[in-house]
Amino acid sequence: MTRFRRQLLIGSFLLSLVSVLAVMVHCRFNRVLPNYAYLTGWVLFAAITLLAVYNARKRIPFLPLGSSEAWMQIHVYAGFFTVVLFLIHLNFHIPTGWFEGTLAWLYVLVTVSGIAGLILSRVLPRRLSTRGGEVIYEKIPAIRNDLRQQAEALVLGAETRSPVIAELYARRLSMFFAGPKNFWRHLLESRQPLNAVIVELEELRRYLNDQERAVLEKLAELVRRKDGLDYHHALQTALKLWLFMHVPLTYSLMIFSLLHIVLVYAFSGGAR
Amino acid sequence: MTDADVDRLLDIPPFSNMSPEKFPRRTPLREILCHDTSIRRYRKGEIIVRQGDYGTSAFLILSGATRVVLKPDLPLSLLGRQAPVKKGIFRTLAQFWSARRPPESFQRAQLRQDASVGARQNENEEVRVFLQDLPRVLDKHRTEEMTGGDVFGEIAALSRMPRTSTIFAASDSAELLEIRWQGLRDLMRFDNQLRQHIDRIYRARALASYLRATPMFRHLTKEQLDQVAEQIEFATYGDYDWSGEYKRLAQAGTVRPEKEPVIVQEGDYPNGVVLLRAGFARVSRKFGSGERTLNYIGAGQFFGFDEIAHNWRQPQQPVNVQYSLRAIGYTHLLIVPTRVMEQLVLPTLPAKELPPPVSLATDEPDARAAEKSNENARDRVGGDVLEFLTENRFFNGTAAMVIDLDRCTRCDDCVRACASTHDNNPRFLRHGPSSGRLMIANACMHCADPVCMIGCPTGAIHRESFAGQVVINPVTCIGCKACSNHCPYDAIRMVDIRDERGEFMVGEDLKPISKATKCDLCVENHGGPACERACPHGALTRMNLNDLEALAHWMKR
Numbered sequence: 112m113t114r115f116r117r118q119l120l121i122g123s124f125l126l127s128l129v130s131v132l133a134v135m136v137h138c139r140f141n142r143v144l145p146n147y148a149y150l151t152g153w154v155l156f157a158a159i160t161l162l163a164v165y166n167a168r169k170r171i172p173f174l175p176l177g178s179s180e181a182w183m184q185i186h187v188y189a190g191f192f193t194v195v196l197f198l199i200h201l202n203f204h205i206p207t208g209w210f211e212g213t214l215a216w217l218y219v220l221v222t223v224s225g226i227a228g229l230i231l232s233r234v235l236p237r238r239l240s241t242r243g244g245e246v247i248y249e250k251i252p253a254i255r256n257d258l259r260q261q262a263e264a265l266v267l268g269a270e271t272r273s274p275v276i277a278e279l280y281a282r283r284l285s286m287f288f289a290g291p292k293n294f295w296r297h298l299l300e301s302r303q304p305l306n307a308v309i310v311e312l313e314e315l316r317r318y319l320n321d322q323e324r325a326v327l328e329k330l331a332e333l334v335r336r337k338d339g340l341d342y343h344h345a346l347q348t349a350l351k352l353w354l355f356m357h358v359p360l361t362y363s364l365m366i367f368s369l370l371h372i373v374l375v376y377a378f379s380g381g382a383r
Numbered sequence: 384m385t386d387a388d389v390d391r392l393l394d395i396p397p398f399s400n401m402s403p404e405k406f407p408r409r410t411p412l413r414e415i416l417c418h419d420t421s422i423r424r425y426r427k428g429e430i431i432v433r434q435g436d437y438g439t440s441a442f443l444i445l446s447g448a449t450r451v452v453l454k455p456d457l458p459l460s461l462l463g464r465q466a467p468v469k470k471g472i473f474r475t476l477a478q479f480w481s482a483r484r485p486p487e488s489f490q491r492a493q494l495r496q497d498a499s500v501g502a503r504q505n506e507n508e509e510v511r512v513f514l515q516d517l518p519r520v521l522d523k524h525r526t527e528e529m530t531g532g533d534v535f536g537e538i539a540a541l542s543r544m545p546r547t548s549t550i551f552a553a554s555d556s557a558e559l560l561e562i563r564w565q566g567l568r569d570l571m572r573f574d575n576q577l578r579q580h581i582d583r584i585y586r587a588r589a590l591a592s593y594l595r596a597t598p599m600f601r602h603l604t605k606e607q608l609d610q611v612a613e614q615i616e617f618a619t620y621g622d623y624d625w626s627g628e629y630k631r632l633a634q635a636g637t638v639r640p641e642k643e644p645v646i647v648q649e650g651d652y653p654n655g656v657v658l659l660r661a662g663f664a665r666v667s668r669k670f671g672s673g674e675r676t677l678n679y680i681g682a683g684q685f686f687g688f689d690e691i692a693h694n695w696r697q698p699q700q701p702v703n704v705q706y707s708l709r710a711i712g713y714t715h716l717l718i719v720p721t722r723v724m725e726q727l728v729l730p731t732l733p734a735k736e737l738p739p740p741v742s743l744a745t746d747e748p749d750a751r752a753a754e755k756s757n758e759n760a761r762d763r764v765g766g767d768v769l770e771f772l773t774e775n776r777f778f779n780g781t782a783a784m785v786i787d788l789d790r791c792t793r794c795d796d797c798v799r800a801c802a803s804t805h806d807n808n809p810r811f812l813r814h815g816p817s818s819g820r821l822m823i824a825n826a827c828m829h830c831a832d833p834v835c836m837i838g839c840p841t842g843a844i845h846r847e848s849f850a851g852q853v854v855i856n857p858v859t860c861i862g863c864k865a866c867s868n869h870c871p872y873d874a875i876r877m878v879d880i881r882d883e884r885g886e887f888m889v890g891e892d893l894k895p896i897s898k899a900t901k902c903d904l905c906v907e908n909h910g911g912p913a914c915e916r917a918c919p920h921g922a923l924t925r926m927n928l929n930d931l932e933a934l935a936h937w938m939k940r
Contacts, residue, residue, distance in 0.1 A: 114940040115921075172800030172917045173478045175910030179796065183919040232792045232920060240788035240820045247814050248793060350792045 122188045130195045137199045151200040152375070156368055158193045162186055163361055190225055214371055217364040224360060228353040235346045238300070244339045248347045251291075255340055259288040262333045265326055273323045275315055276330070283311060284330070288337060297345035305338040389416045392560065395445070396532060397577055406573045419566025423559050424505075425449075425552035428513040431559065432536055433462050434549045435845055437836045439564045441537035442550075447557030450526040451535070452549045457524065460497035462549065463512060463842030463859035467851075470907050478803070485885035486807040487878045487900065494858055502841060502861070510840040510861060514551060528553060537581050538589050540564045541619065542715045543661040543832065545846070568619060586612050590717075597658065599685070602731035611727055616655070616718040620644045620710035621662065643709040646686075646716065653690040653704050655718040659683065662714035662832060665773055666706045676770050677706060678761055679778045681831055681929045691721050693741040695729050702741045711776065712832070763935035771818035772928055776871065780828025782852070782904055782925040784811060784914065785937070789820040790922035800917030801902075808878060810902040811914070821938070824923075826914075827874040827902040829853050831929065835866040835875060844899065847906055854903045862897035875901045 112120075141147060165186045168176055176182075197218055206215045239245070246254060266280045286292075293304040312331050316324055392398050393416070403412045422445065425431055431449060432438060434456060459466050499519075502512050514520050529535065529550070539546045541564065562570070571578040590612050594600050600608060621644055647657060649668060657664075663681050667674040680686060686708050694701045719728065729737070761769060772778055795813060802809040811826030833853050836844050843860040846853055855866070857880075867875035879895040880888050888896045904925065905912045912925050921940075926933055 169796060169799075169917070169919075171479070171803070172796075172913045173482070173804045173908060174475065175908075178916045178921075179919045180921040236791055236793070236920075236922075237789045237820075239793075240817075245788065245814070245817055245822065247812075347793050350794070354794075 118184060122184065126188050126191055129192060133192075133195050133199060141202070148200065148202075149375075151196065152372070155193060155196040155200045156372065158189055158196055159364065159368065162190055162193065163365055166358060166361070187229060190222065194222060210367075210371070210374070214364070214367045217360060217367055221357065221360045221364050224353055224357040228357055231349055231353055235350055239343060239346050242339065242342055244336075244343065246340065246343050248344075248351070251340060251344050251347075255288070255290070255337065258333055258337050258340065262288050262330060265329055265333070268326070273319065273326065275318045276323060276326060279311070279315060280330075283308065284334070287334070291344045291348075292341050293338075294341075294345045294348070297342045298349055305335070308334050308338075384417045384421060388422060389413055392416050392420070397443075397574075397580075400576060401570075401574045406569075410569055410573075412570075412573075415566050415569050419563040419569070421561050423561050425511070425557045425559065426513065427552055427555045427557075428515070428517045429511045429552045430462075430513065431550045431552060432539075432546045432548075433842045434547065435462070435464075435545045436839070436842060437543065437833065438536055438539050438546055439837055440561045441540045441564075441567050442535055443560040443562065444529055444531050444533045444535075445558040445560055446531055447555070448553040449529045449533075449535075449550050449557055449559070450521075450553040451529060452520075452551075453525045453527055455524060457520070457549050461500050461514065461520075462845075463500070463856060464845045465854075465856045465858070467847045467854075467906060469909060475909065482803050482807065484807065484883070485881050486802075487898070488806065488881040488883055488885060489857070489888070490883050496858055510863070512841055526553075537567060538585055540567060541581070541585075541617075542589065543713060544589070582617065585617065586615075590615065593660070593717075597683075599656075599688070599728060599732070602733075603727065607727050607731070611719065611723055614720060614723045616720065618646075618716045618718060619714065620646055620716070621713045643711060645707060645709055646714065647704055647708040649705065649707040650703050653687050653694070653721060655720040656688045656691060656724055657686040657708060658717040658719065659685065660715045660717050663711045663776075663778055664714050665709045665711050667709060668706050674707065674709075675766070676773045678769070678931075679711065679773050679929075680708075681778060688724075689738045689741055691724050692729060692737050694721075695725050696737070697740060705741060711773070760931040760935040763939060764931055765819075768818055768821060768934075768938075769931075771816070771821070772823075775816055775823070777823050777828070777928050779830040779832055779928075780823075781831055781927045781929070782912075783828040783928045784815075784824040784826040784902075785924050785926050785928070785934070786813070786822040786824055787820055787922045787938075788817060788822055790920045791822075791918075792920060792922075794919070796917045796919060797914040797923050800913040804905055804908055804913040805900075805903075808900060810876075810900055811874070823928075825872070825874060827853065827870075828872065828928075829902075829904060835870045837869060838865045839863075840865070852904045852906050853901075854906055855899050855901060857898050860898045862899065864897075864899070866899050875899050 137151075144150065165182050168182055169179065172179075197215075201215070206212050262280070262284065266277055287308065293301075296304050309331060312327055312334070315327065319327060393413070398412070398416065401412055406412045406415070425447075431442065434452070499515050500512055501515050502510055505511055520526075535550060536546065538544065540562075567581075571581060591608070594608055594612055594615075600611060603611065643665065646664060647653075659680055659682050661682050663679055664686070665676055666678040666680060666686065667676050669675075686706075687704060690702050690704055777783055793813075798809045798811075798813050801811060811824055813824055815823050815825040817823070829852050833846070836846075836853065839845075840863060841859045841861055843856045843858075844853065844866045845856070855875075862877060864877055867873075867877055876899070877897045878900045880898050882888050890896050902912075910916055915923055915925050924937055926937065928934060
């Protein structure tokens with residue numbers, strides 16, 4: 112069994128065990144312990160704080176605080192466990208007030224964005240490495256610009272001056288080379304946009320002489336490379352973008368949670 | 384070298400004792416002396432060779448005196464190096480605010496050198512480091528004088544091992560003949576006396592301790608070991624300056640095993656066990672009209688043992704060499720003749736240390752390999768990856784940055800961690816050659832054969848300890864680019880440094896001061912390389928790529 116699989120099995124087993132235990136404890140002490148909601152609230156807040164601390168750990172890599180991989184594992188499983196704690200804290204009811212509702216929605220959004228990020232982190236890298244053509248994200252605009260210049264040089268080059276190719280470029284390809292394209296299609300692994308352009312190029316062959324066909328071949332190759340670049344851009348953007356939702360939402364959740372604690376202590380007068 | 388210089392050399396030993404007629408017409412003695420040697424003059428106190436440095440040449444003292452430092456060794460600061468110091472708690476915590484400084488910024492005081500050494504340029508604009516307080520050095524360290532006719536540096540030059548001692552000029556205008564490795568090799572090839580002389584020195588100084596540390600010989604008595612040492616043959620293959628050649632070939636895309644020098648040819652009679660003393664060699668087998676790489680071996684590993692052991696145990700069913708061995712870059716070998724193996728070594732080995740009999744060649748190139756751990760690892764790693772590692776010479780890396788692209792989310796946490804740990808200047812690029820899901824990022828690999836360490840005039844680039852990390856001392860780095868030009872993997876970058884206000888520092892010539900920077904494996908930090916620790920998905924590791932077992936294990940994790 113591989114290490115990753117072993118981690119998954121052990122982690123899932125422990126998570127299930129602790130979750131079942133937590134629910135059993137809840138059923139046993141829910142109506143027995145005084146200030147029970149305070150207790151579950153503080154445990155939930157502590158767990159969410161632990162999850163948020165991971166971001167701080169990332170910012171101080173020079174301190175020997177253990178590997179980020181270990182922190183990530185704890186973050187993921189503790190994150191799933193907070194779902195159980197969250198439901199226990201709500202006593203398996205939907206909150207009613209607008210403040211509690213907002214707080215609950217924030218929690219749901221943070222959790223969902225986290226799970227989405229986890230899935231993207233496990234699925235997209237494999238797709239990127241399978242497609243090949245590895246590229247640094249920050250260099251994509253420069254490479255795209257280079258491809259565009261190559262394509263324009265081909266179309267305007269003295270070799271052809273073909274009005275057919277020039278018309279196609281102006282009508283169809285200039286926009287294609289101008290910026291990132293087909294974000295969602297690439298994310299959904301659709302080859303349709305590329306195929307559409309290639310088919311259009313193929314259909315032009317009948318109007319071209321040999322020299323122009325050679326130019327068309329080179330243009331088709333540039334289109335494929337640009338499509339590959341767009342693919343990397345789309346997937347790498349997705350891999351970065353989810354964190355821009357997950358982290359700010361977490362900060363909002365922390366602020367709302369603190370406010371919630373203050374309000375509870377200020378106004379509850381002994382909630383159970 | 385002028386004609387007069389060569390005439391002068393031909394009148395003094397050992398060249399006056401050589402017979403020019405023994406040299407072939409295409410490489411006459413005179414030509415060797417003219418092209419592969421140069422006369423160098425040193426002033427009193429100037430360091431000629433530095434302990435721990437890698438060098439490509441030997442020296443013959445023509446006139447004047449030099450001294451070799453025996454005990455104790457010179458302090459690191461006199462050799463241009465820094466003592467490795469882990470950051471204490473305060474320096475570690477200080478990174479909270481110091482990390483916000485401009486990249487690669489220094490306080491002037493941080494760049495102050497040890498006052499006991501100085502540097503100056505000679506008439507050829509070569510930088511020479513000299514000991515300021517020579518009487519003090521002579522007083523504190525036991526040294527021995529070497530004078531006209533003495534030769535030093537030949538073992539390090541031939542075997543590509545670090546220099547074992549520091550030698551400095553002990554008189555003004557000491558005159559030395561520097562003999563490049565190629566020249567020394569040719570002189571030894573065509574002059575028996577010189578070869579025997581250097582072989583004798585090699586056997587006396589370097590061989591005995593090496594053989595004692597080789598497991599194959601551990602059951603031999605001292606007398607038997609002496610006999611083995613006496614009969615061992617030495618050989619070198621390939622090009623000492625392989626890095627430049629490799630860069631050129633890699634850019635042209637023509638690195639092919641068929642073009643590498645053959646050490647042992649598949650199908651030949653096994654003449655002896657080949658021990659790799661330095662460098663690397665490729666184990667391959669004919670496949671179609673090319674060669675398929677099956678493995679690569681580095682220093683300390685051997686080749687041909689299985690066949691010789693098989694023939695010794697089953698003389699009625701002898702086998703020839705099953706694979707070819709080719710030099711990759713530069714390879715220095717020791718060859719233990721078959722006769723010596725059969726008479727002295729094999730009889731002393733317990734049965735369990737002998738390899739299983741060789742199963743004769745089949746279409747499947749590694750039919751017998753499955754029984755061996757490393758060859759199993761080879762299978763698990765896969766032929767494509769093995770070929771990729773060999774073609775790119777990545778087996779040279781003892782701490783290569785390997786990224787699993789199937790796990791890497793391209794988040795750049797590794798780059799940010801490196802920058803936070805190294806003055807806001809990330810010391811690597813998260814990009815590099817890849818094969819399938821493996822990428823070898825553009826980071827210093829801390830090579831087993833660190834060609835970057837050849838030719839540093841001040842000793843700034845050095846190993847942190849013997850066979851340890853390769854690090855650069857910014858205090859003594861003069862920004863000459865020798866190391867970055869030599870590095871075949873482009874892992875060393877020149878960076879213009881700044882002062883504490885963020886302004887670029889300039890030298891006396893008003894040009895920006897550059898320093899060589901590279902990954903130092905976070906040698907000063909606790910917890911190991913920050914890049915590895917920062918990866919949330921376990922996609923990045925620092926690994927010795929000469930250990931296929933570790934790579935196979937990591938790939939199947």
